[in-house]
Amino acid sequence: MNQETEIKLVSFILCPYVQRSVILLESKQVRYQIEYIDLERPPRWFQQLSPLGRVPLLLVDGEVLFESAVILDYIDESFSPRFHPVDNLKRAQHKAWIEFGSSLLVLQHELAMATDSAVVEEKRGDLQAKLDYLVAPLEEGLFGDSAHFSLVDAAFAPLFMRLDLLTRFNPLAKVDYPQSVAGWAERLASLPCVRDSVVEDFPQRFRSYLEKKGAWLVIAC
Ligand SMILES: N[C@@H](CCC(=O)N[C@@H](CS)C(=O)NCC(=O)O)C(=O)O
Known part of the structure; x- marks a missing residue:
């Protein structure tokens, strides 16, 4: 186009x-x-x-x-270049994992907005358990690597960015990533297209929003 x-x-x-x-x-x-x-x-x-x-x-x-x-x-x-795999099965798998990423964004939102510590711990634990599902596809190289950007990368980077910020706001939000997930999150955070994808004062805005909503993670510390 x-x-x-x-x-x-x-x-x-x-x-x-x-x-x-x-x-x-x-x-x-x-x-x-x-x-x-x-x-x-x-x-x-x-x-x-x-x-x-x-x-x-x-x-x-x-x-x-x-x-x-x-x-x-x-x-x-x-718009070129095409990032989705040409292979039908692999492309469908990428789309399925993007859906999974959407479900994790819902959990992240519930963790961020929780107004008491019990819900924070519940949602943090749910997220932690779900991240284990990513280990096999990551270890098989399904989502690409530093030389091959994928739509799965674009779909998950906002999740890792928010989980990282929540942990900076309050260490009790920390989700322990499996090693391969930690490596992936770190690689995504370093990409210019990810760094440039939010407004400059995003961390402060995110925090202020959570404060306004009475989120336990930012008002309890
Ligand atoms: N499934 C949707 C979710 C989008 C979504 O939840 N957007 C939120 C803002 S981050 C929204 O517009 N919420 C308003 C509402 O649900 O009324 C997508 O992937 O685009």
């Missing part, structure tokens, strides 16, 4: 699902605009465009796409 196409992301400034698309757009050096909305007071135009009432939306010459996994596919198919 040529870059005459106008690409616009509709975002909430802290949204990890939008961040997936930003990472992919940055890694492909696609020109795009981004508009942040307040999800607590969504503008009328957004309510009209977003059937699920959620971000991200991707506007392609004004046409609407929603759901982060679908948007990732569209960006990958439309």
Whole structure:
């Protein structure tokens, strides 16, 4: 696709699902605009465009796409280089693991927003147990490596970024990663497309948001 196409992301400034698309757009050096909305007071135009009432939306010459996994596919198919595997089975496996990543983002959100220590510990434990599922595909090299970026990378980097910040806010949030997961998280954190995928003051904004919501992890310390 040529870059005459106008690409616009509709975002909430802290949204990890939008961040997936930003990472992919940055890694492909696609020109795009981004508009942040307040999800607590969504503008009328957004309510009209977003059937699920959620971000991200991707506007392609004004046409609407929603759901982060679908948007990732569209960006990958439309702008080179292609990151999804050509092999049908491997591509389907990548999509399945991206769904798994979405379920971990839900757990991360519940951990971050928990208002008491029991829920924090429960969600931290749930996350820790779930991360073990990543060991086999990582050890088989299913998701690529430092020379081969994948959409699974784009989908998981926002999760690791938030888990890392939560641990910095409060060590009781620390999820012990299996070694291969720790290596992957570290590699993703060092990528320029990941570092550039959030606003500069993201850590402070994330913390302030959690404080405003009464999250135990930031008010208990
Ligand atoms: N399954 C969706 C999840 C997106 C999502 O939950 N976005 C949040 C912001 S991070 C949202 O828009 N929440 C508003 C709501 O659910 O009302 C995706 O992958 O795009």
